[in-house]
Amino acid sequence: MTHIPAAPAAVDYLLLTPGPLSTTATVRAAMLQDSCTWDADYNLGVVEPIRRELVRLATTPEQAADYGAVLLQGSGSYVVESVLGSALGADDGLLIVNNGAYGARMVEMARCLGLRHLELDCGETARPEVAAIESLLGRHPEITHLAMVHCETTTGMLNPLEEVAALCRRRGIRLIVDAMSSFGGIPIDLGRLGIEFLISSANKCIQGVPGFGFVIARRAALAACAGRARSVSLDLHAQWQTMEQQGGKWRFTSPTHTVLAFAQALRELEQEGGIAARHRRYQENQRTLVAGMATLGFEPLLPAPWQSPIITAFHSPTHPDYRFADFYQRLKGQGFVIYPGKVSQADCFRIGNIGDVSPARVRELLAVMAAACYWQEGAL
Numbered sequence: 001m002t003h004i005p006a007a008p009a010a011v012d013y014l015l016l017t018p019g020p021l022s023t024t025a026t027v028r029a030a031m032l033q034d035s036c037t038w039d040a041d042y043n044l045g046v047v048e049p050i051r052r053e054l055v056r057l058a059t060t061p062e063q064a065a066d067y068g069a070v071l072l073q074g075s076g077s078y079v080v081e082s083v084l085g086s087a088l089g090a091d092d093g094l095l096i097v098n099n100g101a102y103g104a105r106m107v108e109m110a111r112c113l114g115l116r117h118l119e120l121d122c123g124e125t126a127r128p129e130v131a132a133i134e135s136l137l138g139r140h141p142e143i144t145h146l147a148m149v150h151c152e153t154t155t156g157m158l159n160p161l162e163e164v165a166a167l168c169r170r171r172g173i174r175l176i177v178d179a180m181s182s183f184g185g186i187p188i189d190l191g192r193l194g195i196e197f198l199i200s201s202a203n204k205c206i207q208g209v210p211g212f213g214f215v216i217a218r219r220a221a222l223a224a225c226a227g228r229a230r231s232v233s234l235d236l237h238a239q240w241q242t243m244e245q246q247g248g249k250w251r252f253t254s255p256t257h258t259v260l261a262f263a264q265a266l267r268e269l270e271q272e273g274g275i276a277a278r279h280r281r282y283q284e285n286q287r288t289l290v291a292g293m294a295t296l297g298f299e300p301l302l303p304a305p306w307q308s309p310i311i312t313a314f315h316s317p318t319h320p321d322y323r324f325a326d327f328y329q330r331l332k333g334q335g336f337v338i339y340p341g342k343v344s345q346a347d348c349f350r351i352g353n354i355g356d357v358s359p360a361r362v363r364e365l366l367a368v369m370a371a372a373c374y375w376q377e378g379a380l
């Protein structure tokens, strides 16, 4: 007997969640190996190729040399906080575009870090308007940086990255993108868009397991972070310099097993055909889901043109007998795990399309969904 109960029996649930998500058995198996964080097999053999591959995925061959990747321990938010806390000098000003929980989290970070910042609060179900951003920039010449979420996972909305990036290029504003839930699942070219810092994490569209996040940034922008950090552990420049100068060594203990899984996940991304192919799979998952849900009477929260292929929010049924917890348990009993809503002013639930999820599995979900709608006439 031990004080900690035995782990629950392993069940292969399909996680229809925005991360951690369903990974392949081969990604999980890659973790069955201990590594020494001082060892060249690990640092030069695993970490360095990962850093190079991340840059390759985010840039064109002509521009790759101008970019670098930094891996950092913690969940995705730690990396966002590291960038915000390291990128801005004392005289810089930050505009945060907020249309959901992750935009709001950046505002909270800026406040806590004592950054000079301004928030454009768009509301959770509105798409940020470029004209509103432009007019704010015109009135606030102290703004030097702009931070925006790419896919706002709160609602599944895809924010207008192209247009905002063009505006930032025009006005010389440094752009920071939280592409946590989109990078690896939607093509993004940092050089063409002029993004200075792009942030994502191991357990989203690259389809690894949780434990670290990463930044892909212009090398000049990383160099400019020297001496600016407002935290020791989250000092982006120090982490970058250690990895650069010591051949992929992490400053503090590295999440070794997670990193091995991530290397395998990157191999599998390439085998799938790269980001463009993964993007098509996610899009097909999403279209299959929305079409099937419509026949069951579920309506998406967002208008279709704003919807990302990453995750979809659906309005909750208005039937008095409906309870999310009961609905959730019925689907879980059939092997499918969905996600609660996060929008403050609308009652929703969410279903993710990312991870080791195929259109065939989405159709299986739809087949059990009808029986899980216990409040509807004819359901079991």
Ligand SMILES: *Cc1c(COP(=O)(O)O)cnc(C)c1O
Pocket (backbone or CB within 6 Å): 018, 019, 075, 076, 077, 078, 102, 149, 151, 152, 153, 178, 179, 180, 181, 201
């Ligand atoms: C997942 C996610 C994050 C990070 O969340 P963590 O729980 O810290 O990993 C940040 N931004 C967006 C848009 C996300 O989807």
